[in-house]
Amino acid sequence: MTDATANSTGGTPGRNAGSLFDKDPRTRKRNAAETRFRMMGLAAVIFGVLCLVGLLGSIISNGVSAFSQTFIIVDVFLDPAKLDKDGDRDPDKIAKVTTFGYAPLIATAMEQAMEQANISIEGLGKKDAAELVSKEAPAQLRNYVLNNIDEIGETVRFKVLASGRIDGYYKGRVTMASAELDRNVSPAQLQLADQLKAAGLLSTGFNWQFFTAPDASDTRPEAAGLGVAILGSLYMMIIVLVLALPLGVAASVYLEEFAPQNWLTDAIEVNIANLAAVPSIVFGILGLAIFINMAGLPQSAPIVGGLVLTLMTLPTIIIATRAALKAVPPSIRDAALGVGASKMQSVFHHVLPLAAPGILTGTIIGLAQALGETAPLLLIGMVAFVREFPDGPPDGFFDPASALPVQVYNWTQRGDPAFVERASGAIIVLLIFLVCMNALAIVLRRRFERRW
Amino acid sequence: MSVSIITLIVLGIAVLGFFLGRQRALSLSASSGKRLHSLPGYYGQMVFLFAAVPALLLMTAWLFMQPILIEGRISANIPDSVIPEGGARSLVMADVRRIAGGLDALIADSGMTETALDQMRADETDVRSQLGNVGVALGSDVPVQVFEAAKEYRASSKTGSLLMSIAVLAVCGLFAAWSLLRISPDQRARNVSEGFVLALLVGASLVAILTTVGIVTSLLFETFHFFKLYPAREFFFSTVWNPQFRGGSELGILPLLWGTLYVSFIALLLAVPVGLMIAIYLAEYASKAMRSVAKPAIEVLAGIPTIVYGLFALITVGPFLRDWLAQPMGLGNSSSSVLTAGLVMGIMLIPFVSSLSDDIINAVPQSMRDGSFGLGATKSETIRQVILPAALPGVVGAVLLAASRAIGETMIVVMGAGAAAKLGLNPFEAMTTVTVKIVSQLTGDTEFASPETLVAFALGLTLFVFTLGLNVLALYIVRKYREQYE
16 A cells, blocks of 8 residues: 555665566556446446346236137027027127027037138147137127127127137147147147137237226136226226325425424324334225224225325425425525514425425335335235126225235236236236336426526 | 215305305405405315215214114114024124115116115015126025115115205305304404314324324234133143134134234345344445445345245245255255245345444444554454444344344245244245234134134234334334433
């Protein structure tokens, strides 16, 4: 460390022998250590960035296929003998035919389609051919018939979902080799699918249903969608926004502008700091014990989720709002007070509007956090299997619903690998929402931020 | 009357009150020739606040208290004889609520009249199939007492709601009228309404305290219940976790704590060195351009929800570790393992450690660096021998905060660590944590009287105490350190 002194006193032997530009072993060692240290730092940064890339890459590569879906086009003859035995087109009687009554129609239609396209494959029965079509298709047919009763007796062209395994075949999840071992699909069925594709009866398209359809049971992953989850998350975000924003702003205004220095203020401040660090699952326990067990609110309802997430988001919003209020210079307050405004007027007429962009940014970031939160929602029953869409607000706040992150968790707990693809797809949807919210926050900050 | 209609009416009265109050203040001032003390809007605002706030507060409190009171009364009336063997009163009460809900649906759907319902008796009509028709499925036939209790529950709820509508509207009207009549030109309306607003602000900031009180009381209360059913000594010192839903479970916390600490330890082992090196590199070495790219990229990691990390552990890291490390080395063949959860959690904590340490390193005064360089030290020597020792308390605080995060983290361990409670050292084995067990004991149909469910509250309390302790310690250290240089 002390080259200069060493040189002048000549204490180190051999030091004066060479030029200053020749580095002695000790300097070289120190420089090498320096480079090593620097490289370690660079490696850490690269590792961190790689983690981000790997994380997003793995989710996207697994999930992007959830956005496309294989469909089969079939011309189904809506047989009056099966759907409307009496022939009087009575909607009530037709409604009595369950989805089981519609399955044979599809089987017949598939058989005809194979005949017309001249497809024949060894060892493939009528039942096997019908298995190419999703179990969801009869329900689709039934809904169509109930809405268009006068079309009974006609042949209607339907675009129905292909079953999960056939869909997986075109996404590379199912192969001929794996089909040999699979009870749910045979190689012959895959050949049939290939020939149907060649005949133009089987196609792959964008999966709009993924955003609109409700969850589906374990045996029909191809029909599972995020409709209920997106709606449930939206409801919860509305509740969080309506409750957390006014409460958070009011609390911050009090703490920042009015609170006297006393034990109560200290207690509130300590509480807020601690709440920000309480594990989220503890908030779930709170929701279960207080909102569901004590207040008797329904399980799996967006209202309970919204309340729990509100309590979780409050500290975030309060901290952001206080920072925004602090950033407004005291001269604004002094000027308002100087022209005769009351303290309350100076805050509500001048300080708060100037702090609004900061408050909004903080709120959006808090909402984004709440949107991705899973653990507390598991405890208040949001994991339930919900196929019914909740009503419109405000009654819908009390209906059972799901939430985006919980739906992801739910799908990962199921056996069929097709659900893993769905879960990753749902994560992509969630991340897109988060990116949009954060981008909005950044835009707001850039656009309205004022430097004093 | 539904809650939303009452709310709308109350708000309507309040808005009307605003205009009336303003009008009254103006006309009184004109007729008496006195100047108003405050701007006319403040008289209106005063009436608005008096009309809306007490009524809405009353309604919230009522909605919260009514089910508690009614259930307490009805549950006391149910005789012990109808409670099934081994079942609990709370299950019967759940049935009562479902039947009461079903009766409402029955009236709405099948056009049954209230009188017909009054005469309906569980031993004469087949209540179960009738309710089944309107979509309320019951597990067994309904005992007479339970059905009567359900009817009473329904009746009390209806009376309760009716009373609530009357009380809320009365409070709203009375307060509105009272504040309206009190208006006079001399009245200090601005001071009154500002005082009111200030009270509301104080109330809003008390929500934080109420939340903490709610958390602590609910945890303590149910934990107390748990220790009445299960010995505390066993809970804290037993090394076996084996819940049986038929009773006779062994609920020792030690294996769960061990799993939690093991996973957190691995996570910190990854996150602390990497996070610290990132902070050092970005603060001391990186060019401005690099810093402006790398810092946000790493902070994005902090904004990603934990469920994403959980899925990453489940579908990528877990299988990778199993196929490339655990199986070739013969150490296990489970894709969920301590190492999986630990590594993924470590990735999650990297930005946490790095941004906290970044702040701390930047807070070390430049004069200390200059002094070190002046003595001829290289940059890395300065960092290792001057900056890090100076920043040490802050870094320790950051590590403690990260540890408290790791202990309380749920989704990654639920999806990555597995569910088997054991005390082992092999990081490729599945182990479980406190948070995983809270989730598994409390999801699904839960019955609140059994120790198997209540144990989740004891676990939650343990978790709360642990994380709170770590946080308080960390904040104390960080704060103490900050004072040194300011």
